[in-house]
Amino acid sequence: MGSLGSYFMDVVYSFTSCMVCFPGSPNLKINSRSFKILRLLGEGGFSYVYLVEDSKTHELFALKKIRCPFGQESVSLALKEVEAYTLFSPHPNIIHSIDYSVEADKSDDQAKTVYILLPYYRRGNLQDMINANLVNHTKFPERRLMVLFLGVCKALKAMHQYKVKGGPGGAKSLGKAKKVRKEAAMADQELVENMEMRASRRHREGDDDDEQENEPFLEAEVTMAQEGIAPGGERAYAHRDIKPGNIMIDDDGKTPILMDLGSMAPSPTPITSRSLALQVQDTAGEHSTMPYRAPELFDVKTGSVIDTKVDVWSLGCTLYACLVGKSPFEARSDETGGSLSICVLGGDWRFPDEGPQRGKQKAAPAEDAISDSIKDVVRKCLAVEPSERPDVDELIHIVQGVLETLPEDGSED
Numbered sequence: 081m082g083s084l085g086s087y088f089m090d091v092v093y094s095f096t097s098c099m100v101c102f103p104g105s106p107n108l109k110i111n112s113r114s115f116k117i118l119r120l121l122g123e124g125g126f127s128y129v130y131l132v133e134d135s136k137t138h139e140l141f142a143l144k145k146i147r148c149p150f151g152q153e154s155v156s157l158a159l160k161e162v163e164a165y166t167l168f169s170p171h172p173n174i175i176h177s178i179d180y181s182v183e184a185d186k187s188d189d190q191a192k193t194v195y196i197l198l199p200y201y202r203r204g205n206l207q208d209m210i211n212a213n214l215v216n217h218t219k220f221p222e223r224r225l226m227v228l229f230l231g232v233c234k235a236l237k238a239m240h241q242y243k244v245k246g247g248p249g250g251a252k253s254l255g256k257a258k259k260v261r262k263e264a265a266m267a268d269q270e271l272v273e274n275m276e277m278r279a280s281r282r283h284r285e286g287d288d289d290d291e292q293e294n295e296p297f298l299e300a301e302v303t304m305a306q307e308g309i310a311p312g313g314e315r316a317y318a319h320r321d322i323k324p325g326n327i328m329i330d331d332d333g334k335t336p337i338l339m340d341l342g343s344m345a346p347s348p349t350p351i352t353s354r355s356l357a358l359q360v361q362d363t364a365g366e367h368s369t370m371p372y373r374a375p376e377l378f379d380v381k382t383g384s385v386i387d388t389k390v391d392v393w394s395l396g397c398t399l400y401a402c403l404v405g406k407s408p409f410e411a412r413s414d415e416t417g418g419s420l421s422i423c424v425l426g427g428d429w430r431f432p433d434e435g436p437q438r439g440k441q442k443a444a445p446a447e448d449a450i451s452d453s454i455k456d457v458v459r460k461c462l463a464v465e466p467s468e469r470p471d472v473d474e475l476i477h478i479v480q481g482v483l484e485t486l487p488e489d490g491s492e493d
């Protein structure tokens with residue numbers, strides 16, 4: 081990474097070693113901005129998310145540290161996530177990144193660490209709210225829940241109906257994109273250096289707010305998918321890991337923010353061969369959380385098409401989890417002792433006060449039952465056949481209709 085690397089990621093002390101060596105709050109610099117690390121917020125497979133404070137302004141941020149131990153391929157994946165953050169910005173319901181950097185590992189030539197600076201959401205995520213409800217024996221006021229749900233649908237609309245940005249020639253050439261994919265290791269190194277140079281130029285020119293900031297800057301999977309599509313043309317992306325833990329709550333308590341864009345991929349994917357079917361199935365196994373994963377991803381069929389309806393399924397599971405406390409298939413497999421995947425593939429789930437949905441039994445009225453109109457939203461999203469699920473426009477229309485029928489919740493906070 082050389083001197084550019086040190087300019088780009090001017091870490092005051094090595095991030096991890098300083099945490100060990102200095103009893104006070106460790107500091108780090110990202111592109112000449114200094115931050116104090118306050119605490120760990122959460123962790124995922126290869127990442128840690130820290131709460132950090134701008135040393136000058138005392139503003140709080142979340143810093144995602146993605147360790148890339150397997151060389152360029154894993155760097156490329158992390159950079160794909162960075163790229164995704166820039167794609168939809170600004171959107172009121174999709175997280176954006178404030179800055180990013182790539183640091184070479186001093187002890188391992190292959191390993192790198194990608195840092196992504198994000199806005200900090202102090203209220204946590206929807207899963208935290210579900211957990212609090214379970215502990216306190218409370219439930220979401222229905223109207224408030226559906227307002228949150230509508231916000232998530234709007235975030236998905238931006239992804240499912242993404243419009244390609246840029247002027248003529250903005251899209252990259254297909255040949256070049258294919259080369260990037262083919263010569264992954266070499267090209268990924270080039271991508272990292274490209275990012276460094278662009279970031280370095282931006283900072284030198286004091287041009288951080290340039291419009292280009294909103295444009296993809298990598299020829300990775302996300303951008304390549306825009307090949308051949310004119311500016312303004314539609315290029316759908318699926319999030320592929322919709323779940324309560326990936327929906328942050330903004331400070332107003334009413335605005336959901338969709339995050340964790342690392343799993344996002346262009347859509348649709350026609351499954352043209354058995355090997356592609358297996359590849360898509362494996363990727364789903366890595367990137368989407370099982371209790372929220374659509375049935376067509378458990379057993380990917382050659383000749384089928386995987387599209388944005390996978391997100392609609394996950395939305396249905398998410399809404400159910402907000403109402404009941406866990407994914408419908410987790411609940412059903414806990415209840416029956418059966419395997420989760422069998423429950424998903426068979427569409428075997430139920431509301432706690434009802435018979436299995438499979439049997440199409442009518443809802444039995446209960447005291448503090450969930451409104452039928454909300455149950456219907458879950459049922460529509462959880463159609464085993466993807467084509468029977470509503471698309472995001474239909475879903476927004478349905479949810480807006482539900483909101484019209486729901487009374488005010490009283491306390492809105």
Ligand SMILES: Nc1ncnc2c1ncn2[C@@H]1O[C@H](COP(=O)(O)OP(=O)(O)OP(=O)(O)O)[C@@H](O)[C@H]1O
Nearest residue numbers: 121122123124125127129142198199200201325340
């Ligand atoms: N911007 C943020 N503000 C506050 N907390 C955050 C923020 N981003 C992430 N977190 C916390 O860190 C946790 C892990 O974040 P994230 O989901 O991005 O990591 P991940 O490695 O992609 O996780 P996963 O394994 O679920 O894909 C979140 O569940 C959340 O609790």
